[in-house]
Amino acid sequence: MVSYILRRLLSTIAVMTMVGIFVFLLLRLAPGDPADIIAGDRATPEMVAGIREQLGLNEPMPVQFVHWALSIVSGDFGTSIFTGYPVLQLISQRLEPTISLSILTLSLSVTVGISFGILAAWRTGGFIDRVLTAFAALGFSVPVFVIGYFLIYFLAISMHWLPVQGYEPIDHGFGPWFVHLILPTLALSFPYVAYFARIVRTSMLEVLSEDYMRTAAAKGASSYSMLFHHALKNAGVPILTVIGMSVAYLISGVVITETVFNIPGVGRLVVDAINNRDYPIIQGVLILVSGLYVLINLAVDLAYTLIDPRIRY
Structure with a gap:
């Protein structure tokens, strides 16, 4: 187990090194010069x-x-070209909306998506399975911003149930904070619920078709025991995989969602920095996001060993 963890840590260091080189070259080789933008048209x-x-x-x-x-390794992500503030300070000021939206979205997606997938596998070929399959296809097809504008029109403008845009910090009260995040969370969760439901359904059906599952059924095991104690546990590896992979897709979805709902998060900060060619901010956000994604993948890989000990060897 220790050797497995060490191998994964070494591979993580190598991946972050390549990410750093890629991020640096990507911005430096892109067309445009921040000096021209800062100086203005009459410079x-x-x-x-x-x-x-x-x-x-x-x-x-x-x-x-x-x-x-060397600055990144020492914890200095530089200073914004346009504002003059430290990059980490600017990012920390925008973290709360992004983390709040990401946690709510991931929680809702995992809970509802896994439940839908289990239900579809349990009633495979039936009405519920067909409805959930159609829902999954719709979730993959419709872009997040389309869902966002649809929800804004019906739930905010037409029904007046929820605020159209904006964000309220949690220290202003849990109620306003939660209400302002309902629409963006629903919009961003839609494709992930469909994705998780489809993967869980497929994985569960593969496990349910195994010989040992038929043996358990022959011995009189209940449907609950077969679904949750046997099938879900043995289907855990692909489910954990898609959850870890979804973090990367969630990051891109957060950028779009924050733009649609006018949420002052890290996504909006990146969009503004790209428009201004603010290298330090873009590089800092990309490095931090990449590091988070690599750490999550590392945690998922280590979780594999708890579900299937054979992976350690």
């Missing part, structure tokens, strides 16, 4: 050159990468 070449020297953009790219990598 002279001397002004642009001065800004490039101040930002270190006139140094060779390997030198820029070394300086940037």
